[in-house]
Amino acid sequence: MSKKPLSILGSTGSIGVSTLDVVRQFPDRFEVAALAAGRNIDLLCEQIRVFEPSVVAVLDQGLAAGLKQRLHSQNHQPEVLFGREGYERVAAYPKSRMLVSAMVGAAGLLPTLAAIEAGKDLALANKETLVIAGEIVMRLAKSKGIRVLPVDSEHSAIFQALQGNHREALKRILLTASGGPFFDRTRDELAMVTPEAALRHPNWTMGRKITIDSATLMNKGLEVIEAHWLFDVPVEQIAIHIHPESIVHSMVEYVDGSVIAQMGIPDMRIPIAYALAYPERLPVQSPPLDLFRLQNLNFYPPDEEKFPCLRLAKEACRRGSTLPAVLNAANEVAVEAFLDRRITFPGIPRVIETVMKDHQVAASPTLETILQADRWARQEAERLTRVATDS
């Protein structure tokens, strides 16, 4: 069997590093054609040395010049690109068969669209792509006949539970959530949460933005929108279940009352390997799930009063159009502001709600109107986080 050449956006991030670990475990199955990172030149240099991609891209010209200089002393010399054009060329690189889309935030949207346009299959971790422009992305993917394979563990679980069943028989998606580090805290306690505490996730080691999103439950809200587009299911048929052990990664309920769950230890290499090799399963080196040691699996309903991000994301999903892009952009800015200690933890949903209320939803959005809404929402959220929203 020939090796599958991959492009990886966000290779220096948590998902990127786990993806490269899967490639390292299966050198006869995958090869790295192209890599893109943001600013972490040290790690990218090391990845270039080990995986020998033909082309790489970084955030800006200065970083590209620095990288080229660093590569002088290495044997392998890839083409070095930068910026939006560089990312799009990595994503749509002719030799690649699949794009692993794992940048964080809205930055992933345009290169992911470029890959779909070029007919590449997609292993999608960057949920923001579907949140911002789900309709456009899924329509283009359909017209190009490419596969959109979920990397997010919950969506991989749903995708796996849907295999071999008739879609008409689907009743509900039961989307599990760890609940993050604060799901049992009181409102008063939430007001005192620090960035350090919010960055300590109980089960998963992830990038900073998604870790904060997990603590506010915005991550689950974004995942509701992601599931809505991936599986063509209305938000009313997606029920969130807080499951602190993160063993059941999600479930599908069918009309006959059967509920099919996918379980496993919290290790992103499992859903990544499934997306890369689909429909095959690979013998991933990962500790086995030991149910005897676990003993209890708990499930709780989410509290949307305490975690308003969930309510806001569902509202954005229901109303659609440019509102999910606005929700996402305001969230990205608010999370940064919280990490910089400019706003409190409950200030995050307050900023998002204010920006959403002030937004005039476009009637039938194009990619350009969506990008405009994203820019507008960032400006509004920046303004709100500069003045004291929390006072």
Ligand SMILES: NC(=O)c1ccc[n+]([C@@H]2O[C@H](COP(=O)([O-])OP(=O)(O)OC[C@H]3O[C@@H](n4cnc5c(N)ncnc54)[C@H](OP(=O)(O)O)[C@@H]3O)[C@@H](O)[C@H]2O)c1
């Ligand atoms: N981590 C998980 O377990 C997990 C699970 C499910 C879904 N996801 C999703 O996967 C995506 C990545 O998450 P992550 O946890 O891997 O994030 P991460 O560790 O923060 O990594 C983000 C990656 O994106 C790059 N990047 C950041 N800003 C960029 C920009 N403006 N332009 C270009 N590249 C940029 C970073 O580059 P540098 O570091 O080089 O600057 C890094 O390679 C997110 O959408 C997240 O929601 C993650």
